[in-house]
Each structure stands twice: as structure tokens, then as C-alpha cells.
Amino acid sequence: MTDDEQMNADLRATLFRRAGEPPPNVFLLEQYKVYLQLLDKIGDRRQSANSFFLSINTGLCALMGYMFAREVPGHLRLLLWVIPFPGILISYFWFRLVRSYRYLNAAKFRVVEAMEERLPLRPSCGPTDDDRRRFGCEAGMGRGPK
16 A cells, blocks of 8 residues: 555545544554553662662671671671672572563563554654654664663
8 A cells, every 4th residue: 555545544534433433543642641651650660679679788788787897706607608698699689670671661662662653743753854863763773772
């Protein structure tokens, strides 16, 4: 289908839709807004997870500092060598979680880009090719993390 035929089909669909039915772009715009809210919630969850893991690691470091500052009995000195291992394990899980959020956000940004291509105006880019190049929105160029 050529561009002219597609424009005519879109125009016919807009002009001859049922009375009171909103144009198709309204549904897409609503989906787009909901999807952006989901992206924001994912960012909030990621921040909460970061705060959780940072709190645990900070507590372990504080415990180590306390034990180094005080004279501890011999049987507790073993803890000075054991405490770092849970910290390392927690840091590993933290890394894996942050990486999974990065992949999730990248996938969601690709969906947002696909939705924006169907909107009359891409909210993050201008309406002309010059604007798209200026804002880094060229074809095949993702805006999300890779």
C-alpha cells in the first residue's frame, strides 16, 4: 500500500467512524500514558531495591567498624572474617537485580519508541527530520539503555 493509499484509508476511517467513537489515536495515547506510568513505577521499585541493599551493606560495614573499634573476645574475632561474605553475596544479588531492571527498562523503552512512531507527534522528538536528528531520534537509534 502506498503512502497516499494509506493516508486515504486513514482519512476514511476517521471520517466514517461511528458517531461518538473517539479517533484511534486517542486509544493509543491512553495506552502510551499508562505505559509511561508503568515505567515510572518500575523506576520507583528499582530505587526501593537499591535503598534496601544499601541499608543492609551499610549495616554490615557498621558492624565491622564497631568490632574493629572495640576489643572483642577471641571467639567473636572469627566474625571479622565471616561478615564480609554475606556482604559480597548481597552485593552480587544487588548487581543481578540492577542488571535485570536495566534489561526490563530497555525492553520497555523499545515498546515506548514503537508506540511513539504511531503517534502524530513523538513527545520526545520534534515533528521534522531535523528535529529528530537534533534530539538523537534517528531510525534504529534507541533512547533506552542497551
